Amino acid sequence: MAITFDCECGESLEAEVRHCGRKVRCPTCSERAVVPFPPITFDCACGQSLTADNAHAGRRVTCRIYSLSEVTPTLLRREHA
Numbered sequence: 001m002a003i004t005f006d007c008e009c010g011e012s013l014e015a016e017v018r019h020c021g022r023k024v025r026c027p028t029c030s031e032r033a034v035v036p037f038p039p040i041t042f043d044c045a046c047g048q049s050l051t052a053d054n055a056h057a058g059r060r061v062t063c064r065i066y067s068l069s070e071v072t073p074t075l076l077r078r079e080h081a
């Protein structure tokens with residue numbers, strides 16, 4: 001599984017999920033860009049599947065369906081190909 005993200009120069013980069021948190025060198029500007037973690041998907045108590053930005057791990061998000069407040073899991077699961 002690969003994720004795409006943008007370098008500061010605007011170049012679209014692609015990296016394997018297992019490289020999340022590491023730096024890769026952009027072939028266009030030669031700068032190092034940090035590979036972001038993918039969004040977290042988890043189940044709300046109401047049964048809805050919620051997606052939160054990985055930067056929000058451990059924080060509360062509000063379910064749009066029932067306005068329940070759910071804590072985003074902090075587990076950063078790394079998938080191995």
Ligand SMILES: [Zn+2]
Pocket residue numbers: 007008009010011026027028029030031
């Ligand atoms: Zn770049």
Ligand SMILES: [Zn+2]
Pocket residue numbers: 044045046047048063064065066067068
């Ligand atoms: Zn809910």
